[in-house]
Amino acid sequence: MSGSGSTGTGYRVWAVGGLPEVRAGDDLAKLIAAAEPGLADGDVLLVTSKIVSKAEGRIVRAEDREAAIDAETVRVVARRGTLRIVENRQGLVMAAAGVDASNTPAGTVLLLPEDPDASARLIRDGLRDALGVEVGVVVTDTFGRPWRAGLTDVAIGAAGVRVLDDLRGGTDAHGNPLSATVVATADELAAAGDLVKGKASALPVAVVRGLGHVVVSDDAGARVMVRGARDDMFRLGTSEAVRLAVTQRRTVRSFTDEPVDPGAVRRAVAAAVTAPAPHHTTPWRFVLLESAASRVRLLDAMRDAWIADLRRDGKPEESIAKRVRRGDVLRDAPCLVVPCLVMDGSHTYGDARRDAAEREMFVVATGAGVQNFLVALAGERLGSAWVSSTMFCRDVVREALELPDDWDPMGAVAVGHPAQEPRARAEREAGDFIAVR
Structure with missing residues (x-):
């Protein structure tokens, strides 16, 4: 798949085949290097959080998924029936705190990586050691979005990637000043990878080539993409707004x-x-x-x-x-x-x-x-x-x-x-x- 990047040049994105079932303790960098040995400097790896969680042993016994969600929840933002939108321990606002009961043995659930940025750094460093390449790594997960139907992948962890492209202070094609434009580059990369990985095709890793300008030697990780409470105009969800009357x-x-x-x-x-x-x-x-x-x-x-x-x-x-x-x-x-x-x-x-x-x-x-x-x-x-x-x-x-x-x-x-x-x-x-x- 190809398209036009922000620099005006083309890029390619493809899914990596041949990866085995990931188990606790597996070295993801070695598995990816074996499946895609032709990785080059400037490539970006998009890695589904599910296999990162499996490799890190984030599978827990949980006969009651709701109890697992409770344990990972910092605050409830909205609730409708059994569906809960919550802020989890990683600071992400998402459905069910990211607790996943699919593609995992009965009676168990899969939690998100404890520190997705650290997970991305570990994969990046491992690929450098295995293949001698400088790549960016984005750990992705699936999110719904307010006011928009459907799901998309977003970045929850990153290493070696400029996750936000701050265009403020520049001008557009007509010379108009850009005063509020900050592009979520890591999320755009995650969504591009999801187009070829798919939700049910057992292809948990994708590669983007041709956007080397987003690969950097130092980065702040995806954590900086989480909007702080002070700047969050929509922080009060339905459940929280009701509780505000008596608790906040x-x-x-x-x-x-x-x-x-x-x-x-x-x-x-x-x-x-x-x-x-x-x-x-x-x-x-x-x-x-x-x-x-x-x-x-x-x-x-x-x-x-x-x-x-x-x-x-x-x-x-x-x-x-x-x-x-x-x-x-x-x-x-x-x-x-x-x-x-x-x-x-x-x-x-x-x-x-x-x-x-x-x-x-x-x-x-x-x-x-x-x-x-x-x-x-x-x-x-x-x-x-x-x-x-x-x-x-x-x-x-x-x-x-x-x-x-x-x-x-x-x-x-x-x-x-x-x-x-x-x-x-x-x-x-x-x-x-x-x-x-």
Whole structure:
């Protein structure tokens, strides 16, 4: 098979035949050298991870494949039925953590190589010793991809290969600057090899010739192709996003000076108003205090009202000053949001017990909306703290913010970029909070 490479010259890719069944302890470099002794400098070997795992003894007893997947999983990204997309110990996000129950004896499963980059280096060095050639080696595995049907091979390990081709700073054929183009060369090589290896043809190794410019003497391995959490815009999968509400969202009380994207806050409000509510009502209103002047006006008015209340209660001035300082989280945040409850659409029963229950339903619905809001902020990588203080001086808040009389402030949410990583939350056993009847 041939095609045009990135240099404009042709290349060839072919599968290597004649390889025996690989067993634990086999020297893959020697097996490949015996099957393809004509390897030349600048060739790239594409080696299916399955035979690497077999040679490295990564076959384990596992009557229950799910237990093996659990053992290899760092976090669950998404789940549908028995299918799980997870991050595994190698940092790869893939189905079933790469645990394979095919082409392996009954009652066993095949795990991915523990260090695929080290595996690729071992094969490259072995081929240099056996044949005296400088080649690149890519260890491949099969991946599905978000938003795309079908499977393809990608690089999970590499040695002697420029895995990423950074074209930023150059120009295209029309002279336009390239500002975001980084080509996943190793993945392209892996996919090219899969075209001739196939999924069921028992040809686990392929060779690419004619792309010697991608073969290098030093390399960073395929690990650099794994996108870090900070740069991963899609890190929160379905399962993880649900768990975020109870396990990952934190109350953040210290923020940086970095401005908050108003669009992010509005997207969080859009999530908030999907919460359930009684009688098909919409009991939520969110007042966004995005200017420093509006925040100062509100917080000064609340502070003065709070001090007056504490003095009426007979609190000493030292205690008053200490309590007021606790409200600094709202003053220090670059954005402040005041969620409000409105009772539009509520029913009046003329019975105190039922009327009280009606209001409680609306309060619960507002709380659900605020929880949605907090979780959505976390998804935007923003920290937040929901503080109850506006509930104790609602008239003052309504006056300072010029709100309608029927808007009841339900606390205030400080929003900003966390100044430091939140501390780990103490573990809570769900069973301690469950009653079964």
